[in-house]
Amino acid sequence: MESSRYLLAIGTKKGLWLATSPDRRSWTLGEPQFLMQEIPSIGIDTRGGRTRVLVGVRSEHFGPTVVHSDDLGASWSEPEEGSVVFPEGTDAALERIWQIRPDTERRSGVVWAGAEPISVWKSTDGGRTFALNRALWDHADKDQWGAGAGGAAAHTIVPDATDDSLVHVAMSTGGVYRSTDAGASWTARNHGISAYFLPDPNPEVGQCVHKIAADTDGRLYAQNHRGVYRSDDSGDTWVSIAEGLPADFGFVMLTHPRRGGTAWVVPLVSDWERIAPGGHLAVHRTDDAGSTWRALDHGLPAVDYNTVLRDAASVDSAEPVGVYFGTRGGSVYASADEGESFQEVAARLPDVLCVRAAALPEGVGSSGADDGGPGA
Amino acid sequence: MPVSVVIPSVLAPAARGQTEFEVPDASGSVRGVLEALAAEFPVLGRRLRDERGALRRHVNVYVGGQDVRRLEGLDTAVRPGQEVLVIQSVAGG
Numbered sequence: 001m002e003s004s005r006y007l008l009a010i011g012t013k014k015g016l017w018l019a020t021s022p023d024r025r026s027w028t029l030g031e032p033q034f035l036m037q038e039i040p041s042i043g044i045d046t047r048g049g050r051t052r053v054l055v056g057v058r059s060e061h062f063g064p065t066v067v068h069s070d071d072l073g074a075s076w077s078e079p080e081e082g083s084v085v086f087p088e089g090t091d092a093a094l095e096r097i098w099q100i101r102p103d104t105e106r107r108s109g110v111v112w113a114g115a116e117p118i119s120v121w122k123s124t125d126g127g128r129t130f131a132l133n134r135a136l137w138d139h140a141d142k143d144q145w146g147a148g149a150g151g152a153a154a155h156t157i158v159p160d161a162t163d164d165s166l167v168h169v170a171m172s173t174g175g176v177y178r179s180t181d182a183g184a185s186w187t188a189r190n191h192g193i194s195a196y197f198l199p200d201p202n203p204e205v206g207q208c209v210h211k212i213a214a215d216t217d218g219r220l221y222a223q224n225h226r227g228v229y230r231s232d233d234s235g236d237t238w239v240s241i242a243e244g245l246p247a248d249f250g251f252v253m254l255t256h257p258r259r260g261g262t263a264w265v266v267p268l269v270s271d272w273e274r275i276a277p278g279g280h281l282a283v284h285r286t287d288d289a290g291s292t293w294r295a296l297d298h299g300l301p302a303v304d305y306n307t308v309l310r311d312a313a314s315v316d317s318a319e320p321v322g323v324y325f326g327t328r329g330g331s332v333y334a335s336a337d338e339g340e341s342f343q344e345v346a347a348r349l350p351d352v353l354c355v356r357a358a359a360l361p362e363g364v365g366s367s368g369a370d371d372g373g374p375g376a
Numbered sequence: 377m378p379v380s381v382v383i384p385s386v387l388a389p390a391a392r393g394q395t396e397f398e399v400p401d402a403s404g405s406v407r408g409v410l411e412a413l414a415a416e417f418p419v420l421g422r423r424l425r426d427e428r429g430a431l432r433r434h435v436n437v438y439v440g441g442q443d444v445r446r447l448e449g450l451d452t453a454v455r456p457g458q459e460v461l462v463i464q465s466v467a468g469g
Contacts, residue, residue, distance in 0.1 A: 061434040061464040062387070062423035080418040086427050093426035 004028075004360065006316065007072065008324060009053060010332055010346060011039030011354035016055060018073045019345055024322055024336035027345045033073060041311065043100030044358040045127065047108055051360055054111065054127045056097030064094050066113065068127055077128075084113055084121055084130045090137065092117055098155040099311070100127065107164070116153035118145050118171050122183065136169065136177065136186050144205045145174035148225070155310060158214050168212060168220065168235060175207035176222065178235050189235030194227055211253040211310045217260030219289055223253040223310075225271060230290045241290025246277040251310035252325065256338075257317050261289040264315075264323060264339060266308045275305045283323065283339050299342035300333060309353055316357040326352025377456035379409055383420070384464050390420040399460075406437055407450040409460050424462065434465040 004020035008027065015032040016039045034057050041056035053073060058064040066083035067076040086092040099114035111127035114120055119137055121130035136154070146152060153172060160166035165182045168189070175190040188205045195207045208225035215221070220231040222238065227248050229238040242248035247267040256262035264285050268274050276282065281304040282297040306329035313325035323339045326332040330349035333342040334357075378398040388395050391413075399412045407429075414421020424435050429450070431437065437444045438461040444452040454460060 059423075061432065063426060063432050065422070078419065082418075082422050082427075085422075091428060093428050093430065 004072075006318070006322070006357065006359055007044060007051070007053070008332070008334065008345065008355070008357045009042045009044060009055075010326055010349065010352060011042050011055065011311075011356075012326075012330070012350040012352050013038055014350035015039065016042075016057075016073075017346060017349060018053075019332075020072070024316075024318070024334065025343070027334065029346050030073070033076075038096075038353065040353045041097045041100045041113075042354050042356040043102050043111060043127065044356050045102035045111065046358050046361050047102060047105050049361045051358070052126060054100045054102075056100055056113075056354075058096050064096050066097055066100065066127065066130070079128055081129070083123075083128065084115060086119075087132060090132070092119075096151065096153065098153040099157055101157045101159070102127070103159050104161055107159070110159075112157040112159065112167075114154035114157050114169070114171075116151045118142075118152050118154050118174065120154050120157060120169055120183070133183050135179070135184055139177075139186055141174070141188060141205045145171060146206070148172040148208055156209075156212050158212060158220070160214070161216065166234070168214070170209045170212045170222070172210065172225075173206055173208045175205055175209050176212060176220075176235050189231075190238070191236065192231075192238035192240075193222065193224055193229055196226060210251045213253045213255040213263065215255040215260045215263065215289075216258055217289075219260065221253050221255060221263045221290070223250050223265055225249065228253075228265060228290070241286070244286075244291075244293040245284055246295075249274070250308075252308055252313040254313055254315050254323065256321055257315060258321075259287075262287050262338075263290065264313070265293075266313065266325060268307060274307050279303045279305045281306070281308070281327070283325070283335075283342075285339050296335075296339040296342075298340060299335075299344075301331075304329065304331070306331070309351075311354040312352045314355045314357050316359055318359040322357055324355050324357045326355045328352065379454050379456065379458055379460060381409060381413060381460045381462065383424075383462045386464070387420060387423055387462075390423055391417045404453055404455075405450065406439060406444050406452045406454055406460065409454055410437075410450070436463050436465050437461070438463065 006021045008019040010017040015035040038058040043054040045052040067078045095116040101112040103110035111123040120133040123130040156170035158168040177186040178189045222229040228242040252266040254264040306327035316322040323335040328351040332346040381397040
């Protein structure tokens with residue numbers, strides 16, 4: 001079998017699909033795994049020369065769990081005691097894993113998870129088991145947090161690339177929270193972000209942030225429920241960067257892994273019209289930290305009325321960076337040139353909830369990703 | 377006399393391929409039966425109940441042909457020789 005240098009993992013409402021490619025032009029889509037189970041979160045951890053695929057699985061009947069594979073999906077494991085389990089005394093039960101985020105290379109073994117109900121979890125054993133962050137769980141602001149249409153969740157975790165003590169979390173609804181002591185305490189950081197749907201449109205807490213991302217220059221970017229923002233001071237203040245976009249609503253925010261100032265969004269008309277403007281799906285990229293935006297649609301269909309959800313988009317770390325996204329109509333598009341052109345990798349899958357892609361370490365990927373068996 | 381338990385075949389991978397069990401000492405209730413099963417098959421236990429011990433919303437348990445939610449829930453008594461049926465509810469889209 002041809003060596004696979006790139007892995008694309010597609011989580012849908014009814015199963016997981018893995019695709020592999022030697023060149024990011026020709027993709028081989030595997031058979032579905034975890035069929036009829038929701039896959040809202042995926043993490044591909046390529047640190048340390050091995051590839052571990054972590055998947056948040058949720059059965060409508062039998063609940064959520066996290067499983068992992070070290071053989072590109074040929075087999076899956078989960079600890080008998082469970083990976084993400086609310087401890088006694090919390091009187092809570094896990095509903096859904098919204099985010100699986102391997103930390104940076106220098107923090108080997110650390111993987112973060114964000115979950116519903118709103119909670120942040122940290123693993124130090126490579127994502128096998130996670131511990132609840134009690135400081136956020138017991139936070140004084142908690143009664144001001146609420147649920148968006150998809151549920152109340154901590155959906156984004158952004159550990160700082162260099163500062164071991166700095167972590168940002170985004171939750172819907174609640175907003176952005178920052179820890180400067182490695183998760184021992186958290187402070188809301190939403191100044192400048194509007195929450196038009198609340199009596200006070202500029203509250204400290206309660207914003208409906210859809211996704212945040214950091215660039216390599218230390219800037220933060222946020223796609224909110226109406227509003228696209230940037231922060232140059234670690235979240236202390238946010239400024240709008242929506243000018244130049246056709247709409248300020250959407251779910252996606254991606255940043256370049258090596259080039260500061262570059263970010264991608266997928267605008268939707270508004271909260272009342274969750275479709276691309278004119279039914280024409282396009283990715284928009286900035287290369288100057290949001291001062292200007294450019295629509296990228298080469299290779300995308302002329303008409304597509306399907307939404308792109310917050311984690312249904314991803315970048316890889318290759319050069320040039322690959323950009324990937326999937327729609328609720330079950331199409332998945334890939335770009336090997338930072339969004340300049342796209343090709344359809346998959347079509348007519350169930351609703352795409354999560355997409356993750358990675359360049360695989362040398363020596364990994366010669367085995368197929370199409371022969372795995374689903375776990376119960 | 378043990379209690380017999382039957383689970384859906386879709387859960388067999390979480391129980392080393394089995395779908396039928398004999399639970400010798402189930403402390404007289406559905407909770408006891410499920411705890412005995414979970415002790416031997418922890419993953420199966422988590423599929424049926426959440427970490428608070430509550431039966432998952434779309435998991436139905438029948439004792440003597442009756443849905444335990446219409447009886448005493450997990451406190452429903454299970455007599456020796458009875459069968460406990462675990463059936464997934466009609467749900468999904």
